[in-house]
Amino acid sequence: MAPALCANCKTERALIKRPKNHAKLCKACFIAVFEDEVHHTITSSQLFYPGEKVAIGASGGKDSTVLASVLKTLNERHGYGLDLVLLSIDEGIKGYRDDSLETVKRNAAQYDMPLKVVGYEELYGWTMDQVVETIGKKGNCTYCGVFRRQALDRGAKMLEIKHVVTGHNADDVAETVLMNLLRGDLARLSRSTSIVTGDSRSEVKRSKPLKYSYEKEIVLYAHHKKLDYFSTECIYSPEAFRGSARGLIKQLERVRPTAILDIVRSGEDMARLVPGESPSSCACKGQKRAAMAPAEDDVGGCGSQNGRTPGNEMAAMDKQLRENEANEGLEIDVGKAMSESKMSGSEKQRDLPIRSGNGASKAVPRQVRGNCKRCGYMSSQDICQACMLLEGLNKNRAQIQI
Amino acid sequence: MTESNAAAGSLTRPCVKCRAQEATLDSRSQPVCRDCFTKFIATKCIKQVGILGKETRPPPPATKTGGPPTDTRRYLLGLSLGVSSTALLHLLNGNVEFQLSRGRSAPFDLIVIHIDASGDDSSPDTEAILARYRARYPRFTFHCVPLSSAVANLDLSSLPILSKEDEEPKDPHWWKTLPTAASRTDVARLLTRQALLAQAVTHNCQALLLGHSTTALAELTLAEAAKGRGFALPWVVQDGFAPSLPSSLLLPVPHGGGDGEEGVTGDGEEGGGDDGEVIKEVLVYHPLRDALRKELVIYAGLVDPPLTELISNTRENKDDRAVVSHKDLSIEEVMLRYFAEVEESYPSVVANVARTTGKLVRAGEGPGGERCGLCGMPLDEDGDQRWRGELGIQERSAAGTGGRLCYGCERSTGG
Ligand SMILES: [Zn+2]
Ligand SMILES: [Zn+2]
Ligand SMILES: [Zn+2]
Ligand SMILES: [Zn+2]
Numbered sequence: 001m002a003p004a005l006c007a008n009c010k011t012e013r014a015l016i017k018r019p020k021n022h023a024k025l026c027k028a029c030f031i032a033v034f035e036d037e038v039h040h041t042i043t044s045s046q047l048f049y050p051g052e053k054v055a056i057g058a059s060g061g062k063d064s065t066v067l068a069s070v071l072k073t074l075n076e077r078h079g080y081g082l083d084l085v086l087l088s089i090d091e092g093i094k095g096y097r098d099d100s101l102e103t104v105k106r107n108a109a110q111y112d113m114p115l116k117v118v119g120y121e122e123l124y125g126w127t128m129d130q131v132v133e134t135i136g137k138k139g140n141c142t143y144c145g146v147f148r149r150q151a152l153d154r155g156a157k158m159l160e161i162k163h164v165v166t167g168h169n170a171d172d173v174a175e176t177v178l179m180n181l182l183r184g185d186l187a188r189l190s191r192s193t194s195i196v197t198g199d200s201r202s203e204v205k206r207s208k209p210l211k212y213s214y215e216k217e218i219v220l221y222a223h224h225k226k227l228d229y230f231s232t233e234c235i236y237s238p239e240a241f242r243g244s245a246r247g248l249i250k251q252l253e254r255v256r257p258t259a260i261l262d263i264v265r266s267g268e269d270m271a272r273l274v275p276g277e278s279p280s281s282c283a284c285k286g287q288k289r290a291a292m293a294p295a296e297d298d299v300g301g302c303g304s305q306n307g308r309t310p311g312n313e314m315a316a317m318d319k320q321l322r323e324n325e326a327n328e329g330l331e332i333d334v335g336k337a338m339s340e341s342k343m344s345g346s347e348k349q350r351d352l353p354i355r356s357g358n359g360a361s362k363a364v365p366r367q368v369r370g371n372c373k374r375c376g377y378m379s380s381q382d383i384c385q386a387c388m389l390l391e392g393l394n395k396n397r398a399q400i401q402i
Numbered sequence: 403m404t405e406s407n408a409a410a411g412s413l414t415r416p417c418v419k420c421r422a423q424e425a426t427l428d429s430r431s432q433p434v435c436r437d438c439f440t441k442f443i444a445t446k447c448i449k450q451v452g453i454l455g456k457e458t459r460p461p462p463p464a465t466k467t468g469g470p471p472t473d474t475r476r477y478l479l480g481l482s483l484g485v486s487s488t489a490l491l492h493l494l495n496g497n498v499e500f501q502l503s504r505g506r507s508a509p510f511d512l513i514v515i516h517i518d519a520s521g522d523d524s525s526p527d528t529e530a531i532l533a534r535y536r537a538r539y540p541r542f543t544f545h546c547v548p549l550s551s552a553v554a555n556l557d558l559s560s561l562p563i564l565s566k567e568d569e570e571p572k573d574p575h576w577w578k579t580l581p582t583a584a585s586r587t588d589v590a591r592l593l594t595r596q597a598l599l600a601q602a603v604t605h606n607c608q609a610l611l612l613g614h615s616t617t618a619l620a621e622l623t624l625a626e627a628a629k630g631r632g633f634a635l636p637w638v639v640q641d642g643f644a645p646s647l648p649s650s651l652l653l654p655v656p657h658g659g660g661d662g663e664e665g666v667t668g669d670g671e672e673g674g675g676d677d678g679e680v681i682k683e684v685l686v687y688h689p690l691r692d693a694l695r696k697e698l699v700i701y702a703g704l705v706d707p708p709l710t711e712l713i714s715n716t717r718e719n720k721d722d723r724a725v726v727s728h729k730d731l732s733i734e735e736v737m738l739r740y741f742a743e744v745e746e747s748y749p750s751v752v753a754n755v756a757r758t759t760g761k762l763v764r765a766g767e768g769p770g771g772e773r774c775g776l777c778g779m780p781l782d783e784d785g786d787q788r789w790r791g792e793l794g795i796q797e798r799s800a801a802g803t804g805g806r807l808c809y810g811c812e813r814s815t816g817g
Contacts, residue, residue: 044788181624182744182751184758244744251736252628254728256584258813259628265809266632269785273636273762314748321750322430 008033016224019216022257027224034221038070038209039078045195047207048163050081055161057152058086058107058115060100063167065107065229066218067210071165072111085161086111089151090119091144092127103230110228118155120147124386126393134396143393146385150377153204161204168208171215171249174260177267178245183317190274193267202378214260240314427700430749436704443693443701447493450641450689455509457685458608475510478607480598481544483516483531487613488709489698490690494611495539512542515601517594519549534712545601549590550574552597558775585814587732588629592777592811599644599778602684609685610644617695617745619688620755621737628733631810634779636764639756641687645767645778691756694749774808776815781808 004014004024012026018033025033042048056071058064068086075082088104090097101117108115121127124147131143156164173193180189191197198205210218222229252259371377372384379385417425417435419442425433429442458475479494481487491514498508514535518528528546536544554574573579577589602610614622619639626635637645690698702709745752766780774781786809807815 177627178624181627181755181758184754186758186761248624248736248740251728251740252733255731255733255736256582256628256813258630259733262630262810262813263628265630265785265789266627266635268788269633269782270627270635270762272784273633273765275761275763314751317754318748318750321754325430325750325753 016220019214019220019253019257020261031221031224034213034217035070035073035077037212039074041195041212042074042080042209045207047165047196047209048080048082051083052081052163053083053085053161055085055087055116055152055156055159055164056113057164057166058088058104059167060088060103060107060230061167062218062222062227062229062231063169063210063215065103065167065227066222067165067167068107068111068113069225069227070221071209072113084111084113085159086113086115087152087155087159087161087164088115088117089148089155090117091148092120092129094129100230103228106228116155116159118151118158120151122158123147123151123154124390126390131393134393143389146389150384150386153198153202153206153377156204163205163207165207165209167210167218169210169213169215169218170260170264171246173208173211173267174249174263175242175245177263177270178248179241182245183241186274189267190271193264193271198378203376212261212264240312241317244314429697439697440701440704443489443697444493444496446692447490447689448497450687450691451494451497451509454609454611454641454685454687454689474508475609476605476607477510477512477609477611478598478602478605479512479514479542479611480594480613481514481516481535482613483528483713484613485702485709485713486615486618486690486695486698488535488713489702490611490613491535491539491542492705492709493689495541498541508541513601513605513607514539514542514544515598515605516544516546517549517552517597517601518546519590519594531712538712547597547601549593549597552600553593556593556596580815583730583732587734588810588814589776591734592814596647596778599647599684599686603647607684609687612686612688613690614688615690615693615695615698616753616756617741619691619759620744620752621734621741623755623759624740625733625737626810628737629810630813631777631779631808633766633782633785634774634777634808634810635759636762637779639759640762640764641691642685642764643683644686645773645780646683647778692753694745694752696745696749772806774806774811776807776811779808781806785809 006012006014006026006029007023008025008029012028014024015027016025016030017023018025018030048054054071056064056068058068068084071082071084074080075084086104086108088101090101104115104117107113119127121130128144128147135143152164152166156162176192177189180186180192195209195211196205196207221227249260249263252263256262370379370382372379372387373382374387375384377384377386381388383391413424415425415433417423417438418432419434419438423435423437425435427434427436427439429439434442454477455475458477479487479491481491494510494512498510498512501507501509516528516532520528532544532546551574558576577586577593580586580589598610598612601607623635623639626632626638631638693701702713741752766782772781772783773779789809
């Protein structure tokens with residue numbers, strides 16, 4: 001059989017079967033097409049403005065390394081005029097970050113970009129090792145997840161940068177769409193699909209330029225560009241819903257390669273159908289800037305990026321839902337039943353146990369959306385989760401010192 | 403009160419509902435007896451049928467002279483010959499019998515349609531199965547309609563698979579020539595739905611009843627999301643009016659046809675008799691939306707005689723088949739397997755999926771809103787605009803008179 005020619009240039013030998021659509025391409029065309037698609041995403045969503053200072057959330061992993069490489073390339077090729085900085089978070093877990101931070105340092109040299117490493121100690125006054133020392137191993141995932149969610153924003157703020165880009169890819173977004181359908185969380189479904197998060201009240205805007213890029217293509221791109229990245233297996237197991245959704249997506253991708261992108265499309269469209277959630281985005285006609293959504297519940301690319309409750313949250317949610325059903329069945333108080341059904345109708349999601357792992361945050365009355373009274377970070381509660389956790393930790397420290 | 407307590411005392415595992423009988427089943431993690439379980443399923447179904455009954459006022463007289471009595475509602479049941487739609491048929495029959503036994507009139511007329519996607523004409527196999535249904539439920543009218551003829555009039559000229567070979571007459575089973583199992587299954591399902599809606603209109607029915615369980619609706623939600631049809635999901639999963647059908651689909655009903663059905667006439671008088679141009683709105687209802695599939699399977703075995711006698715076994719063992727290759731799997735099958743597991747351990751999570759989709763707003767229905775040429779769902783102008791030329795997906799120049807396709811149908815027919 002004669003070697004197949006690249007479907008794009010029709011001169012070189014096709015070496016790569018694109019995971020996204022199974023098109024057979026040569027190496028150069030694959031790299032060009034991959035970059036063009038990210039460029040298309042950036043321009044069609046008008047993610048940047050000339051002269052903007054942008055921090056790339058860099059973990060040393062494949063996603064953020066590819067993001068840094070592509071952004072550098074596109075910034076030069078298309079004259080975006082961006083001032084790019086690598087921003088890395090050090091959780092303060094001895095040994096855990098050493099290799100990945102070394103990778104990021106090499107990336108900084110390779111891409112000729114300034115690197116800023118911000119530690120949990122700087123941001124919160126606590127390293128993860130100190131947290132574990134204080135509260136024990138059990139439940140420290142919650143802390144790491146909550147701290148991590150805010151770390152990039154807080155780090156950017158320290159550097160006076162107003163825009164952070166992260167390496168979340170199409171697989172991550174698709175996963176989040178299915179996950180939120182499974183747990184019935186339309187508010188998060190709506191927020192997680194938008195390419196830009198953070199609204200007018202947040203000081204730092206976040207975006208995901210690789211939102212339409214397949215994880216498999218990111219790996220291929222890194223391989224063929226011989227990028228220097230650190231392949232970590234995530235040290236945490238993903239939360240149950242995300243794990244379940246991830247398995248499902250892998251199967252769907254095998255049946256129909258475009259399924260990942262199709263789920264992203266569905267998620268975007270469904271976000272516009274959520275009652276009370278920024279219907280304005282459909283008025284954009286694809287021309288205006290992408291609608292912004294608050295960043296509070298951003299997609300967690302790696303399972304470790306989200307706070308999660310220990311134990312099986314799917315089981316916990318199932319139990320909670322069953323109790324709700326039982327209560328509805330027994331409900332005699334019509335007034336209460338009505339107000340409940342009204343609430344579930346449009347306004348807000350029920351506060352399911354998945355969301356708040358510890359009892360503490362349950363006591364705090366939820367407000368619609370606002371800012372933490374203590375740190376100013378966006379929060380649906382008076383005091384954000386990080387500040388709640390910190391309060392607990394600091395009390396603990398005080399006691400120990402006494 | 404004291405009696406049942408005394409009875410409960412002597413039982414080893416009393417039913418939590420009646421406390422009078424031994425619990426032999428687990429329903430939503432509670433021990434229940436057989437009677438309470440069947441009552442539980444029936445109540446869930448009848449509640450939905452009651453809601454539908456309020457939605458559907460009696461239809462106008464079909465003809466001025468000697469039509470059927472017109473104070474009854476008229477529904478069409480889509481019978482797949484599987485467990486859920488058979489259970490629904492049985493429950494609807496039970497509802498009618500109950501009303502008649504109380505000396506009331508039947509709450510609705512029911513026409514049962516099986517859309518046969520298998521072959522050219524309804525196979526002898528299918529006819530034999532339907533004969534068993536007719537024998538068991540003589541009060542209802544059963545029809546078997548080949549899918550190819552039901553959708554023969556649909557204008558599909560915008561489909562590349564058909565527009566390619568203009569000279570040749572189109573294959574009546576063209577969807578079977580699509581390259582992947584995922585596409586074939588998807589398109590056959592869409593066409594079946596369209597065919598049922600068209601049948602409902604031509605049979606002058608106010609509503610199309612579908613047997614989807616909670617589990618099936620959850621599968622449908624995630625499957626359609628996975629096929630890029632998130633925009634149409636509220637139209638597909640919620641109860642309510644279907645988007646109006648293209649007039650090409652509305653075949654004239656054979657007058658006084660030899661199929662033994664009387665009183666169905668084509669010319670609705672309110673349309674002024676202009677041939678088949680009357681486009682009626684059909685409600686789509688899922689009366690079993692609150693029952694899990696595994697509950698319906700149990701139910702089918704509990705009724706006397708069991709419904710399992712009716713349900714053809716050839717159709718059911720498809721699930722047991724070992725996966726040969728992912729190329730042979732459809733997205734529906736992936737979801738079936740997935741939710742079979744979730745349903746086993748987390749039934750309330752399954753129920754929550756359909757409930758969640760129920761909260762989404764139906765969009766794109768406005769006047770002048772275009773419909774997809776294949777699935778009939780409203781097109782998403784804004785989403786299509788945003789995704790135009792996007793991201794390595796080949797764009798297809800809209801050719802033909804069949805109108806545009808939605809994103810999901812483009813995907814399924816594009817190869
Ligand atoms: Zn090439
Ligand atoms: Zn705070
Ligand atoms: Zn009982
Ligand atoms: Zn369609």
